[in-house]
Amino acid sequence: MRLKCLGGFGEQGRSALLVEGKSCFLVDYGVKKTVGEGILGELPLKNFPELDFIVVTHAHQDHTAMLPLLVEKGINVPIYATPPTKEFTITYCESWHKNYEIHRLVPPYDKQSIYELEKLFVTKPYFQEFEAGKGTLITFFPSGHLVGSAIVYIKDEKTIAHFGDINFNDAINPKPYLDFDAEIGIINGSYGDKIMPKELLEKKFIENVTSGRFNVLIPSAALGRGQVVCLLLLENLSKIDKEIYISKSIIENTKRVLKYPHYIKPEAIGMLNKLVDSPYFKIIDESKLNDLIEKGAIFIAPDAMLSSGPALKIFNLLKDQPQNKIILSGFLAPGTLGRKLAEREVSINAVLSLSELKVHTDLTDNKFIINKTLSNAKLILIHHGEEPKSTNLANKLREKFNLDIRSPHFGDAIIF
Ligand SMILES: [Zn+2]
Ligand SMILES: [Zn+2]
Numbered sequence: 001m002r003l004k005c006l007g008g009f010g011e012q013g014r015s016a017l018l019v020e021g022k023s024c025f026l027v028d029y030g031v032k033k034t035v036g037e038g039i040l041g042e043l044p045l046k047n048f049p050e051l052d053f054i055v056v057t058h059a060h061q062d063h064t065a066m067l068p069l070l071v072e073k074g075i076n077v078p079i080y081a082t083p084p085t086k087e088f089t090i091t092y093c094e095s096w097h098k099n100y101e102i103h104r105l106v107p108p109y110d111k112q113s114i115y116e117l118e119k120l121f122v123t124k125p126y127f128q129e130f131e132a133g134k135g136t137l138i139t140f141f142p143s144g145h146l147v148g149s150a151i152v153y154i155k156d157e158k159t160i161a162h163f164g165d166i167n168f169n170d171a172i173n174p175k176p177y178l179d180f181d182a183e184i185g186i187i188n189g190s191y192g193d194k195i196m197p198k199e200l201l202e203k204k205f206i207e208n209v210t211s212g213r214f215n216v217l218i219p220s221a222a223l224g225r226g227q228v229v230c231l232l233l234l235e236n237l238s239k240i241d242k243e244i245y246i247s248k249s250i251i252e253n254t255k256r257v258l259k260y261p262h263y264i265k266p267e268a269i270g271m272l273n274k275l276v277d278s279p280y281f282k283i284i285d286e287s288k289l290n291d292l293i294e295k296g297a298i299f300i301a302p303d304a305m306l307s308s309g310p311a312l313k314i315f316n317l318l319k320d321q322p323q324n325k326i327i328l329s330g331f332l333a334p335g336t337l338g339r340k341l342a343e344r345e346v347s348i349n350a351v352l353s354l355s356e357l358k359v360h361t362d363l364t365d366n367k368f369i370i371n372k373t374l375s376n377a378k379l380i381l382i383h384h385g386e387e388p389k390s391t392n393l394a395n396k397l398r399e400k401f402n403l404d405i406r407s408p409h410f411g412d413a414i415i416f
Pocket of ligand 1: 060145
């Protein structure tokens with residue numbers, strides 16, 4: 001059996017793993033974000049073996065947004081995913097494509113290829129084992145990171161658990177399911193060897209929002225982080241003395257998430273409905289932005305890395321005034337304005353605050369995963385972590401577990 005790390009190893013972005021066993025298949029095929037463009041896709045295609053199928057962990061662009069390119073290059077195989085992953089993958093590919101147009105760049109694929117991609121999807125619910133190809137059996141388990149996000153459990157020549165992006169602390173998505181054993185584990189290294197105490201991070205985040213003197217901008221993804229931030233503010237309304245404005249896409253996506261009640265926590269359904277109906281969350285009217293800013297408000301809008309979208313527009317209106325605050329709360333890809341701000345390559349007069357919220361597994365969670373599912377594993381690979389975070393995590397885990405834990409890099413192949 002051979003595992004080829006096509007992307008997302010030693011880096012965060014362009015997640016793609018090629019597995020050659022009984023079947024030959026890809027897990028994910030995403031983009032690496034920089035400002036407005038990715039640097040993805042083309043490389044692995046040069047020597048692409050004949051694929052039997054593709055399987056997708058979840059809809060985020062770093063896992064999906066290059067799939068249309070594969071279709072355009074003639075790959076015509078089933079693509080397995082949960083129903084929400086299918087729906088939101090198409091949305092994400094559309095918005096990725098639009099990004100190129102906004103930045104006046106040539107898109108990597110034709111828009112029509114997104115709709116050709118849509119036809120190839122075969123959806124499977126959580127917990128239902130299915131034969132994906134040539135004797136390879138797959139089951140999706142909840143991974144708690146995004147609506148429909150999955151741990152992909154594979155029975156091929158070996159059993160493989162690809163944990164994708166996984167979170168134990170999500171307000172909306174059900175807790176990851178870990179009642180299985182695997183011989184090979186691919187775990188998430190986003191936070192390296194850091195411990196991310198959820199409650200403390202949320203407390204600091206709220207303090208950060210409420211201490212904003214005038215306007216506060218929280219750039220957030222329209223799906224996932226957008227809802228998480230809104231629910232957090234909803235829980236803390238008594239501490240907030242400003243109007244809250246959110247982008248229309250956050251409310252639209254909340255309604256779309258609510259179409260999948262079986263994929264979200266029962267208690268989250270009420271909270272999301274409350275968000276949709278709440279009079280405290282008003283929709284941003286971009287034509288009246290100047291008026292809103294004059295009064296002072298909290299704005300929650302995409303995109304999270306300030307590459308484009310209403311967040312970038314609002315940022316440009318707020319950045320010169322020291323009484324305004326910008327709060328960045330998640331991963332910021334190299335080359336994006338968000339990252340440049342975080343690394344002080346770009347300076348502004350407004351207050352810049354980095355206040356992370358937890359969306360992935362930290363060191364404690366990864367130890368828990370190994371104890372629960374990988375204590376007899378023959379191989380554990382760290383993916384989805386920039387260096388030196390990935391290597392730090394591998395080193396730290398090796399101190400505790402006498403297992404073959406590695407932090408491979410882009411292009412590495414592991415024969416097993
Ligand atoms: Zn993700
Ligand atoms: Zn990801």
